[in-house]
Amino acid sequence: MLRPGAAASRTVGDALRERFPADLSGSMEVVVQQDGRGALDPAALSAYANTLSRLPDVARVDYALGTVVRGSRTAPPNATSVRFRAAGDDLLQVVPAVDYASTQARALVHATRALPAPSGSTVLVGGAPAVLVDGRSAIGDRLPLALGLIVLATFVLLFLFTGSVLLPVKAILLNGLCTCAVFGAAVWIFSDGHLSGLLDFTPGPLDTSMPVLLFCIAFGLSMDYEVFLLSRIKEVRDTGASNVEAVATGLARVGRIVSTAAALLAVTFVAFATSSVRFIQMFGVGTALAIVLDATLIRGVLVPAFMRVAGGANWWAPGPLRALHRRFGLHEHVEDVPQPVAPPPAPRDSATADTPVRSSD
Structure with a gap:
């Protein structure tokens, strides 16, 4: 070969x-x-x-x-x-x-x-x-609008799901932190030339479209894992558990699922690093790194730590927004399963009922 x-x-x-x-x-x-x-x-x-x-x-x-x-x-x-x-x-x-x-x-x-x-x-x-100059200019001109739409849509959907103002903000900030870390690693590897001997590529400037592609995939996957984790935490919280108990129980319930899904996706994207095309290598390594960082450092450490420190403020929202969430919020309804009705006892024969029971000697 x-x-x-x-x-x-x-x-x-x-x-x-x-x-x-x-x-x-x-x-x-x-x-x-x-x-x-x-x-x-x-x-x-x-x-x-x-x-x-x-x-x-x-x-x-x-x-x-x-x-x-x-x-x-x-x-x-x-x-x-x-x-x-x-x-x-x-x-x-x-x-x-x-x-x-x-x-x-x-x-x-x-x-x-x-x-x-x-x-x-x-x-x-x-x-x-x-x-290249015109492409960078076009992306830069539209970038504030695109980021604004993403942040707004994320905030609205997470608020309708959790009824909290703080949790959507936390999710956006931590997902942005993960994305910035991936960008830094991509520059360190593919632009500065570290690991070029291992991956066998020629260092050079990043392709203009690559940061946009990495952001979309990394942010989307991070938000998926966020919803998985918050759904289980909120489920326990709705039963009346304390904030500490809800965070610990929710993380325990969903941790294995998130870790397994992240491992499967990361292995798939790491396979792209075996390509001889630098663009494909950058895509595979960047996406795999984003998945691993999110499933370990973000979901496993920073999210539980933040929610533990925030305490009851995690679920706070002003009065008008609470009313809005009660009216239009996304809730998980558990259907009432009808319990089986026990059959009535069989009627006893009057003659039998009046006959005394004689014990045998």
Whole structure:
């Protein structure tokens, strides 16, 4: 079986990163659209290309008039240069000297977009670095709304289930703590390069979509375990038990179920770490770590400790919310099972009843 580190694609990728400063696969595509008719003035286009080539971390700029490096033309146009011009628009290929996913590449995208466009034209910046910048921006713009909806829905559902204001807040904070720990471990392993020898991957920046995916899965599984535990604690509490007794009994009842489910899921996701694809490895290790942390440290230690310290405040809610919970809350109803009715005693015969019983000698 071919090891991932010995694959030809991996060897070529390592050679490109280590020996060649220019990254063609991560180049930026700069399109200069003429507002009027006709092509852009060659002098203005050349001046704009020279300015681009002087930006930090730019290896070279290829366009219809040749190749420019640090403001100096190093190669004249050739037969393939016609591909940089079409229908009056010009394409400039900016080849960065750094990895397209690096911080320097993202800074290069912002610097390129900040440059003034040639007179009478509009500049559009694309390519792998620009896609990464735009993707991060889109996620960042929508992230507060998404987090707000998740927190609101979680709070409402847990309140309707428990009738408490404190328990939903506790669940959200502890689940967020678990997610942050997973993010830190993912950076430590896959970005900083720890365990790269064991898992056989090349360290690099985290994929933009990976934190979102890990958050959704880790938060959802954590909330499942939270509901399992709270349901048993509330069940004992509703029978009139004290807070301490309810927490201890509920944890004892559900602990084995949560531990078994977590072990099964963790083993399944750890299997993804055997993949030769770094994205799949990150997904498997991150999810398995989130499950193990939640089932052990969060559910087994922090949740019982918090509820023990909070005491009766665990089940507190203001008067209006208590009334709302009594009206719309989620309750576990136990159906009344009819008890079997004993048959009436058989009527005794009057003659038999009046006849005295004679004992035998």
